[in-house]
Amino acid sequence: MDTRNWLMAALMLLSACATPQTSDQAAQIADGRAVAEAQCASCHAIGEYGDSPAPEAPVFRTILARYDAEALEQNLIEGILVSHPMPEFQFNPQGADALIAYLRSIQTTETAPPVPER
Numbered sequence: 302m303d304t305r306n307w308l309m310a311a312l313m314l315l316s317a318c319a320t321p322q323t324s325d326q327a328a329q330i331a332d333g334r335a336v337a338e339a340q341c342a343s344c345h346a347i348g349e350y351g352d353s354p355a356p357e358a359p360v361f362r363t364i365l366a367r368y369d370a371e372a373l374e375q376n377l378i379e380g381i382l383v384s385h386p387m388p389e390f391q392f393n394p395q396g397a398d399a400l401i402a403y404l405r406s407i408q409t410t411e412t413a414p415p416v417p418e419r
């Protein structure tokens with residue numbers, strides 16, 4: 302390898318290292334996962350795979366394709382009922398932020414199932 306190629310390789314390595322989440326984000330995502338486990342996992346599949354314990358409850362890995370993240374966050378903070386079969390939640394902004402960060406982190410590109418007829 303001549304110097305130029307070596308430099309290119311070093312640059313590529315550096316930029317690969319620059320992308321990972323900061324530890325703050327990682328901690329927030331972990332908090333969000335804990336919230337989801339405690340509050341949502343009895344009905345929703347909250348992880349990267351698996352079916353929801355409540356068959357009508359959409360899996361979390363595609364949920365943001367059905368429900369806008371900003372709207373969800375607001376509704377969770379304001380205690381607005383997200384959906385009828387669900388209990389009412391009232392999160393503080395940090396809790397809601399963490400939950401949304403977690404949801405964003407697990408979204409897959411797998412096509413979301415169609416929204417069922419109500």
Ligand code: HEC
Pocket residue numbers: 337340341342343344345355357358359364367368373383384385386387388390400417
């Ligand atoms: C008691 C069971 C239950 C719990 C607990 C629960 N959900 Fe749900 N959730 C459901 C069901 C059932 C649906 C599907 C409702 C429908 O299709 O109308 C749903 C739908 C949703 C939707 C999509 C709404 C839509 O209009 O598509 C979101 C977003 C959601 N839940 C978020 C959450 C979050 C976040 C939590 C935890 C903080 C949670 N749910 C806890 C049962 C639950």
